[in-house]
Amino acid sequence: MTDAPQYGFDTLQIHAGARPDPATGARQTPIYQTTAYVFRDAEHAAALFNLQEVGYIYSRLTNPTIAVLQERMATLEGGVGAVCCSSGHAAQLMALFPLMSPGKNIVASTRLYGGTMTQFSQTITRFGWSAKFVDFDDIEAVKAAIDDDTRAVFGETIANPGGYVTDIPALAKVTEAAGIPLIIDNTSATPYLCRPIELGATLVVHSMTKYLTGNGTVMGGAVVDSGKFDWSASDKFPSLSQPEPAYHGLKFHETFGPLAFTFHGIAIGLRDLGMTLNPQAAHYTLMGIETLSLRMERHCLNAQKAAEWLETNPHVETVTYAGLQSSPYHARAKALFPKGTGGLFTIALKGGYEACVKFVENLDLFSHVANLGDTRSLVIHPASTTHRQLTEEQQIAAGAGPNVVRISIGIEDINDLIGDLDQALAKATA
Template sequence: MAYGFDTLQIHAGAAPDPATGARQTPIYQTTAYVFRDADHAAALFNLQEVGYIYSRLTNPTVAVLAERIATLEGGQGAVCCSSGHAAQIMALFPLMAPGRNVVASSRLYGGTITQFSQTIKRFGWSAKFVDFDDLEAVKAAIDDDTRAVFCESIANPGGYITDLDAISAISDAAGIPLIVDNTSATPYLCNPIEHGATLVVHSTTKYLTGNGTVTGGCVVDSGKFDWSASDKFPSLSEPEPAYHGLKFHETFGALAYTFHGIAIGLRDLGMTMNPQAAHYTLMGIETLSLRMERHVQNAEQIAGWLEGHEAVDYVTYAGLKSSPYNARVANICPKGAGGLFTIALKGGYESCLKFVDSLEIFSHVANLGDTRSLVIHSASTTHRQLTPEQQEAAGAGPSVVRISIGIEDAKDLIADLDQALAKASA
């Protein structure tokens, strides 16, 4: 039977605990698992049998979360890990090698731009940043060493919506996977796999958990990519020395990428999600659709009000009719454009700092996707390491403030914004 999203967000991947009958998924706070006998242990280590060995690899609580997110995203499998940044490295790890590159959108979270432009160079990888609204530029950036295309469905911080259908057509033509960060949209608002994404990554820290308690990440595999169609992805198509020449794609088919993420990625990178974090995120996902509906409802009302304020230069929310991305909402995010956007203040940099410091309900934090409304001046914080040109390209210039709208009373949020804007422009 095909269940609806609201049912799946509560039940997918979970069942009453067979040992106790506990209805909520227990926190399996254990490091290791007892083998039935020596043959059972050998079969697990040879990947001949699925089961639990050691919690760096798999854990029953984390496994429920992975299956739930994969189900909501329409994927074949998923691997959970310690943070959204970990998920990005995990996503690239089976695809990349020294000298290979990823073509990435210039409109990304500042930490992702830093990770891609600086840190991955230590692996011998590189990134080419392109304006993904310029489809010809995306095509031109892909070369023989490109192994992935990377973007965000709803870009952080500006709330820009990517034309996933157009980008996936380009990556398909090049025979390489499209990786979509769906953190800002969540599977409730956007399903990247339906629009051609091969892999979907999440910072589960944000909307999926929704309460600002734990960090986590997830990589979802669509199961639709043919890893053996070329010689570009030997980690998945060629014999793996660590498993006596096993070929992941030949052996595991649509689950090849997921098994590789656990058996190689988590085994050797060790970016493990702890079971308590998985538990908090599972509880958060149970109310995901309800929260996202309110995030969208509040964002639409507040963005509209801000657009008419005399101290505000512009608002980037794609849910506004004035947004150049508004036409993409119906196709890419049919249930709404999310709760994240930026505003530019006419007073510039100093006005932004006064505005942030004057808010009372909004919390000044380096996070988004909380039930609470959050604000940050990206140019002086999350995007501080970027050049002025990179800040502008990412939609995080000096006069820009990122706003993550929570689920509080919209009238209270507007009143708080109004008094802070008055102080900032005084």
């Protein structure tokens, strides 16, 4: 008997989770646009509702199109299971929901996306949760911030917007010693460039809206479970280790083992929070993932050339791309991301806030939008948009100060992109 073949990433991004439709033979995963599913009989229905059998009940919980996407995400990230939901923000809440309770906290990076900063500093406080923001370049500060009420550490692989590279292995040692999970947002890097689970992460979250879909059409989020965390090792995670009243005292970790977090995310998270991904969005995302590696190669190549050119431009003060030799994160990026450093970075303009606004307004090929990871090149001034709700001190800590512009390099002809950057910089600083 031979072992199953170990397929490469390029093969898995097309085939993982997908099989010809058994009813029609359709090769592309169909969009199962249905709310509910007919049970075989009363016994079958009862078994599904008791979590004694895996199957389809209602599309708020499970759907065949979304199931393919979940299997593909888990496979590409090297996890045991995944839960897909309506957006990246939804994925963050889905990741925290089984871990938290009133009075508990998370330790989070100061260099997170502005919307995440707001979600963690403002919104989650309404659940009685809190966040401690720490510079993740200071591992000792992370250790010091963890207390008896800390339930997770949260960071980004490549921070949005500043392109800072997180030392995931170092953080993993800290969280392992503390007996708490490490949650890593891998949106900017994607599993093609980095697989955080292999570096020690417990859970990986994604805004699939970005590079995974890659075409700016639909929203989506995902939580991928490594299956490696012992939820019963302490009394910190009762939602996963203790009896669940809604399922007649079932203990998720005892019953489902490595898949405990994934089953909880569906059976409790999606059931009660209702942040469901729609099947058409799942279909678009599946099609986008089929070309992920090809697109990421071009994103990285274009970003490297653009960053090198921008670094020599007299109107640019700094470029934060970790692929540059001048970046303090260059060596770390080379070690963690041997295939490339992504397509996202920032530039600081010598003309300050006003120059940034003029620069954005004079670009032609670059689209001024609140998104990243599209095939098209995108640009935004975080201080006046995505990070506007933060104080100037918080903006600077996040790498989004008043003189900073975020650039998401697309897959167009790099000479055209550099030409557009050149003329916009000239007009902005005239």
